[in-house]
Amino acid sequence: MFSKNKNNTNSYSVRPDRAITSTQGAKIHDPFATERIGQHGPLLLQNANLIESLAHFNRERIPERNPHAHGSGAFGVFKVTDDISDICGSEMFDTVGKETKLLIRFSTVGGEKGSADTARDPRGFAIKFYTKEGNLDWVYNNTPVFFIRDPSKFPHFIHTQKRNPQTNLKDANMFWDFLTTEENQVAIHQVMILFSDRGTPKSYRNMNGYSGHTYVWTNKKGEWHYVQVHIKTDQGIETLNNEEASKLAGQSPDYCQQDLFNSIDNKKYPSWTVYVQTMTEKEAADLPFSVFDLTKVWPQKQFPLRRIGKITLNENPTNYFAQVEQAAFSPSNTVPYQQPSADPVLQARLFAYPDAHRYRLGPNFNQIPVNCPYASQFFNPAIRDGPMNVNGNFGKEPNYLSTNKKYVFGDKYELNKPEIWSGPAIPYHWKTSPGDIDFQQATNLYQKVLSKQPGQQKALAHNVAVHVAAACPKIQDRVFAMFSRVDKKLGNDIKEETLNLAPRSRTSKL
Numbered sequence: 063m064f065s066k067n068k069n070n071t072n073s074y075s076v077r078p079d080r081a082i083t084s085t086q087g088a089k090i091h092d093p094f095a096t097e098r099i100g101q102h103g104p105l106l107l108q109n110a111n112l113i114e115s116l117a118h119f120n121r122e123r124i125p126e127r128n129p130h131a132h133g134s135g136a137f138g139v140f141k142v143t144d145d146i147s148d149i150c151g152s153e154m155f156d157t158v159g160k161e162t163k164l165l166i167r168f169s170t171v172g173g174e175k176g177s178a179d180t181a182r183d184p185r186g187f188a189i190k191f192y193t194k195e196g197n198l199d200w201v202y203n204n205t206p207v208f209f210i211r212d213p214s215k216f217p218h219f220i221h222t223q224k225r226n227p228q229t230n231l232k233d234a235n236m237f238w239d240f241l242t243t244e245e246n247q248v249a250i251h252q253v254m255i256l257f258s259d260r261g262t263p264k265s266y267r268n269m270n271g272y273s274g275h276t277y278v279w280t281n282k283k284g285e286w287h288y289v290q291v292h293i294k295t296d297q298g299i300e301t302l303n304n305e306e307a308s309k310l311a312g313q314s315p316d317y318c319q320q321d322l323f324n325s326i327d328n329k330k331y332p333s334w335t336v337y338v339q340t341m342t343e344k345e346a347a348d349l350p351f352s353v354f355d356l357t358k359v360w361p362q363k364q365f366p367l368r369r370i371g372k373i374t375l376n377e378n379p380t381n382y383f384a385q386v387e388q389a390a391f392s393p394s395n396t397v398p399y400q401q402p403s404a405d406p407v408l409q410a411r412l413f414a415y416p417d418a419h420r421y422r423l424g425p426n427f428n429q430i431p432v433n434c435p436y437a438s439q440f441f442n443p444a445i446r447d448g449p450m451n452v453n454g455n456f457g458k459e460p461n462y463l464s465t466n467k468k469y470v471f472g473d474k475y476e477l478n479k480p481e482i483w484s485g486p487a488i489p490y491h492w493k494t495s496p497g498d499i500d501f502q503q504a505t506n507l508y509q510k511v512l513s514k515q516p517g518q519q520k521a522l523a524h525n526v527a528v529h530v531a532a533a534c535p536k537i538q539d540r541v542f543a544m545f546s547r548v549d550k551k552l553g554n555d556i557k558e559e560t561l562n563l564a565p566r567s568r569t570s571k572l
């Protein structure tokens with residue numbers, strides 16, 4: 063198990079004699095005694111233990127993630143089941159049977175740190191692999207697509223899921239105003255998934271993870287592919303209906319945290335099978351949509367799933383704050399032979415996450431044990447000093463690459479015929495009033511997938527109706543029109559139920 067390993071990230075130390083001390087290690091005789099004049103006189107400034115304890119208490123909270131503030135995590139292992147050396151040269155995949163330790167954090171997106179587990183929301187599925195080539199993070203969601211393809215939209219979109227600046231309430235008008243704005247309707251595919259029962263997974267164990275984005279993987283010969291990763295639950299997909307989810311949000315708001323912790327504690331280790339889809343540059347050029355458009359899935363008939371390995375979660379954190387709250391995942395944390403693609407949303411994420419970590423945890427966040435690349439090691443003498451530098455700061459090593467010292471550098475790996483980019487440096491807004499192509503996959507989901515799952519077309523209409531019933535009539539009309547563009551019956555079903563729930567005499571202002 064993870065905690066038995068040397069250098070692991072899930073260990074902690076407690077003084078062997080369990081004596082209670084000040085932060086400086088001086089034993090405290092009575093932690094509850096406060097120094098004062100006489101029994102009932104005023105307290106003294108020399109009462110360092112009391113002052114230290116109150117002052118530290120005031121500094122216990124760190125900024126919560128914005129977004130994905132609420133989450134649960136566990137440690138585990140990735141095991142290679144199939145040879146994929148023709149696709150990827152990364153060390154972690156190089157031998158069938160090889161195991162790599164990992165941490166996963168599951169999360170909801172829009173809610174605050176204390177919000178309910180069963181909210182209708184995508185689920186984050188972030189994995190940190192502690193590989194010998196350095197830490198690799200797959201920062202995925204449980205949905206294969208996303209809401210936007212212009213990264214500048216992200217803060218706007220996330221704000222519409224947060225609280226109204228005046229009322230401090232979640233606001234159905236803000237939510238649907240954004241999503242039904244003509245150019246934002248590229249979100250329709252993701253919105254359909256969100257409002258199907260997949261938008262309320264029964265547990266973190268019963269959902270899949272998807273890269274969503276296109277990445278670029280290279281083999282040792284330099285041949286490269288566009289890839290998408292699918293992580294499929296071995297427990298089977300299970301979902302909650304809208305009413306079950308709402309009830310649990312009230313009765314057992316930490317339902318999924320409890321389920322994950324208890325499963326692992328009872329040695330019922332959840333597992334997932336990892337697959338990859340590959341696409342050549344030529345195939346990408348022939349696609350009816352851009353390979354960098356993460357509002358689309360790759361048809362599995364044309365781009366079949368190929369199995370890579372298995373993920374098993376087998377160890378609970380010993381301390382939530384140290385190992386889950388302080389965990390810092392970023393798509394920019396990668397290893398040789400796995401690269402980001404030019405997807406503009408992914409490119410923006412490469413900046414956004416480490417920036418969030420510097421703000422949330424400080425510039426030396428990589429020294430926090432859970433973020434340390436302990437299976438490799440960090441050494442870069444020009445990255446020095448800064449707050450909370452606790453690893454010895456490379457001692458007397460010169461603070462630049464000195465000609466007096468010997469250094470080792472990573473292997474150079476090159477892509478055969480890499481992508482070539484050219485063009486003027488211009489502002490480009492991928493706004494496109496969504497064309498029929500942007501609705502096609504959403505329509506397929508409704509007509510070809512949900513139709514085969516008894517009750518799911520109805521559930522989708524119902525889940526939208528109960529949500530949009532809280533919006534004003536003008537916005538509701540835009541919602542009916544948008545879903546009618548997916549399928550006329552879907553639009554009509556939503557309209558009928560919404561108007562039953564919220565007769566038009568009601569007024570609501572945007």
Ligand code: HEM
Nearest residue numbers: 127129130167186187188202203208213216274410414418
């Ligand atoms: C422009 C688009 C995006 C931006 C700017 C963005 C930004 C962020 C930021 C700032 C965080 C908080 C990080 C932290 O404090 O540690 C976060 C968390 C997260 N994001 Fe994104 N995000 C974007 C799109 C996406 C997409 C497309 C996915 C999935 C495919 C995704 C998955 C996640 C996950 C799983 C987390 C939680 C990580 C954790 O558990 O710590 N995000 N995002």
